[in-house]
Amino acid sequence: MSKPKVAFFDFTSCEGCQLNKLNLENDLLALLELVDIVEFREAMDDKADYYDIAFIEGSISTPSCIERIHKIRRKAKILVALGACAVQGGVNGMKNLHPADWVKEEVYGEDKYLFPSMPVQPVGAVVKVDYEIRGCPMSTPEFLHVLKSLILGRKPEIFDHAVCVECKLKENECVLDKGMFCLGPVTRAGCDAICPTFGQYCTGCRGVISNVNEKGAINMLKQHGFSTKEALKKMQMFNALEIEN
Secondary structure (H helix, E strand, O other), rough: OOOOOOEEEOOOOOHHHHHHHOHHHHHHHHHHOOOOEEEEEOOOOOOOOEEEEEEEOOOOHHHHHHHHHHHHHHHHHEEEOHHHHHHOHHHHHHHOOOHHHHHHHHHHHHHHHOOOOOOOOOOHHHOOOOOOEOOOOOOOOHHHHHHHHHHHOOOOOOOOHHHHHHHHHOOOOOOHHHHHOOOOEEEEEOOOOOHOOOOOOOOOOOOOOOOOOOHHHHHHHHHHOOOOOHHHHHHHHHHOOOOOO
């Protein structure tokens, strides 16, 4: 019986989610016994005609990205958006908050006409995405859960409740009560509340919950001493395409 053919692709991103997979030292060899990695630019030059599972890192931000993601989608049985940039636009999405010409001038200067560009979109805005693995970078345990589930023909469990739930389960002291900023109340769980657990605040990298109350979140942060401008700015760092100005 042949092993599932798995491929990894990068679009507009830092490629941190792909590199993060190389941290799977304890699981990497076991995974390689279960799947056949047929394309992965960070590690190999091989190409394949089709993929059972294609993992996509990065947002769509150029005309060539549109053409390329459609080609991958046609060859992939299952397509998984990998990380904040692919799932919700991520940090790249902040580009859409500014005039396109200004952004190109700031980044490329006098060479701005050499680089075709377009407003940032998550992968799911262009092609059908079957599953999402959130985070910046992606959550390694969640990646393993999704990959193993797909190999076994099962539907992965995807969370849609707030990070605060995981904090409560871990009996963490609320960082808001410590005077720190935190987006845990509006951010999707699945990271095991790793940042608050280690004394940091939630930055919202996993995207907002589906029934997010944006105004309520801002009012809550104001009650903890943060201005509307500061709250909105930090909410948009990873979620500029989901949080309105």
